[in-house]
Amino acid sequence: MTSLPGPPGLLDALKDDLTFPLAWGTSPVRDLARWRRAARAAVEDALLVPAEPALPYDPVHVPGPEGDGYARESVTVTLTRRTRARGVLLTPHGTGPFPAVLLLHDHGSRFDIGKEKCVRPWYDDTRLASAEEWAARHFDGRFPGDELARRGHVVLCLDALGWGERGPLVYEEQQALASTLYQLGSSLAGLHAREDQRAAAFLAGLDRVDARRVAAVGWSMGGFRAWQTAALSDHVTAAASVCWMTGLKQLLVPGNNTLRGQSAFHMLHPGLARHLDLPDVASVAAPKPMLFLHGERDPHFPADGVRAAYDRLRTVWRAWDAEERLRLEVWPGRGHTFDSPMQDETYAWLDSVLHS
Numbered sequence: 001m002t003s004l005p006g007p008p009g010l011l012d013a014l015k016d017d018l019t020f021p022l023a024w025g026t027s028p029v030r031d032l033a034r035w036r037r038a039a040r041a042a043v044e045d046a047l048l049v050p051a052e053p054a055l056p057y058d059p060v061h062v063p064g065p066e067g068d069g070y071a072r073e074s075v076t077v078t079l080t081r082r083t084r085a086r087g088v089l090l091t092p093h094g095t096g097p098f099p100a101v102l103l104l105h106d107h108g109s110r111f112d113i114g115k116e117k118c119v120r121p122w123y124d125d126t127r128l129a130s131a132e133e134w135a136a137r138h139f140d141g142r143f144p145g146d147e148l149a150r151r152g153h154v155v156l157c158l159d160a161l162g163w164g165e166r167g168p169l170v171y172e173e174q175q176a177l178a179s180t181l182y183q184l185g186s187s188l189a190g191l192h193a194r195e196d197q198r199a200a201a202f203l204a205g206l207d208r209v210d211a212r213r214v215a216a217v218g219w220s221m222g223g224f225r226a227w228q229t230a231a232l233s234d235h236v237t238a239a240a241s242v243c244w245m246t247g248l249k250q251l252l253v254p255g256n257n258t259l260r261g262q263s264a265f266h267m268l269h270p271g272l273a274r275h276l277d278l279p280d281v282a283s284v285a286a287p288k289p290m291l292f293l294h295g296e297r298d299p300h301f302p303a304d305g306v307r308a309a310y311d312r313l314r315t316v317w318r319a320w321d322a323e324e325r326l327r328l329e330v331w332p333g334r335g336h337t338f339d340s341p342m343q344d345e346t347y348a349w350l351d352s353v354l355h356s
Contacts, residue, residue: 004254015252022275024283024316032286032320039276040284043232046269047190052080057202061089064122069093070149072122077158077202079195086165087158087199088119090149097210099354100154102200102236103145104218104225105163107263109171110134114163118222119145119155127164140340144217151347153354156203160192160225160266171262178265188265196229204235212237213354217346219243219338224267227292231284238353240291240346241282242338243298247312248278250305257300279312287322289353293342295334306330325353 004011020026022042029035044051057077064072070093076086092098105117116124116131120143135141145155162169162177169177178188196216204211215238218226223244230239251258258264272281282290292313294306310328317326327349331342 004252005259011252015249018249018273018277020273020275020277020280023277023280023312024319036284036286039280040232042275043269043272043281043284046272046275047193048185048187048270049080049190049194051194051197053201055081055198057198058084059202064088067146068150070146074123075156077199079158079198080191083161083191083195085158085160085195085199087115087156088121088145090119090145090155091208092149092152092154094152096154096208098152098154098208099213099350100156100203100206100209100215101145101148101350102196102203102214102216102226102229103148103155103157104196104216104222104229105157105160106138106218106220106222107266108134108138108220109263111163111168111170114159114166115157116164118157119143138219139338139343142340142343144219144338144343147343147347148217148350151351153350154203154206154209156199158195158199160195161188174262174265178268182270187270189268192225192266193228193232193269196225197233200229200233200235211235215239215350215354217241217350220336221263221266227282227285227290230288230290231281236285236288238289238350239285240293240349242293242342242346243295243301243336245282245292245294245309245313246278246301246305247308248273250302250308251278253302256302277309277312279309282309283313283316286316287320287325289325290317291327291346291349292329293345294330295337296330296332297335300336303330 060076062074071091075089121127159166204214216226216229216236217240219242223241226239227241230236
């Protein structure tokens with residue numbers, strides 16, 4: 001296969017037409033603060049799901065057994081007028097307020113677990129078995145949420161729609177779910193974005209949390225969600241994204257997973273590419289501290305796309321005179337993973353930006 005699917009040449013031509021006119025450096029707006037407001041407004045419009053900042057969270061907390069140096073609890077919160085989500089909340093022992101991490105789970109085509117991919121479940125033996133298998137496959141057997149709590153962070157991780165207790169979806173149902181939401185004037189990716197935005201605000205508002213030190217962290221689709229939330233939420237003050245950053249044109253190549261029309265819908269905002277490239281959206285977060293890690297052999301993100309994205313990110317942070325706040329790394333020999341060395345790098349970076 002040498003071209004994109006569909007009528008010969010049509011999609012390739014449309015791809016060539018993309019110029020990303022609202023991107024920094026292309027946009028006629030030369031004031032960084034004004035550019036950021038305009039770019040964020042374009043993203044907000046593409047979500048299709050309205051913001052509801054005054055909506056009460058109505059949280060329900062249920063204590064769990066003590067962890068290793070931290071308290072566990074389940075928490076259920078209202079995220080939109082139509083959705084509530086259950087998650088886990090971990091709080092370090094000691095005297096707060098603490099730095100905090102909004103931990104965002106991946107896609108992975110595995111829907112029976114969501115938050116359990118990131119935090120070891122204590123409430124369901126079946127999910128525990130699935131979670132341990134997932135952690136062994138992708139995280140060297142470690143649960144990032146538990147690691148972060150042991151290191152002094154409040155951690156919140158919620159199920160996204162379709163995963164864990166809000167699912168499970170079946171792989172082939174994703175397109176139908178997204179299509180139905182579009183027909184209802186809504187958006188699956190927009191709903192995820194709004195829910196993550198609300199989750200960040202809820203976390204930052206907890207008495208136990210230092211609202212000046214709240215990071216969004218994720219791997220794979222969770223990495224996409226992390227930089228997206230940093231771009232859309234003033235409550236997020238830093239973000240770490242592992243294995244999800246690329247230029248859009250380099251992503252839309254024959255054989256890439258995003259063209260299958262299933263998992264892509266969780267990250268697809270209709271019409272946004274007419275205005276901004278993917279790294280342009282992430283750059284709305286500048287000049288916040290941001291970490292992007294990528295595996296050199298990651299099959300989902302071609303190397304040329306990662307290089308193009310990193311160049312665009314670097315340009316914006318440099319314009320803010322804040323290049324030292326942006327760390328861009330490609331790990332030799334790594335694939336689509338968040339193994340122990342990559343985790344340790346991320347945790348050390350978080351310490352440097354949240355504990356300083």
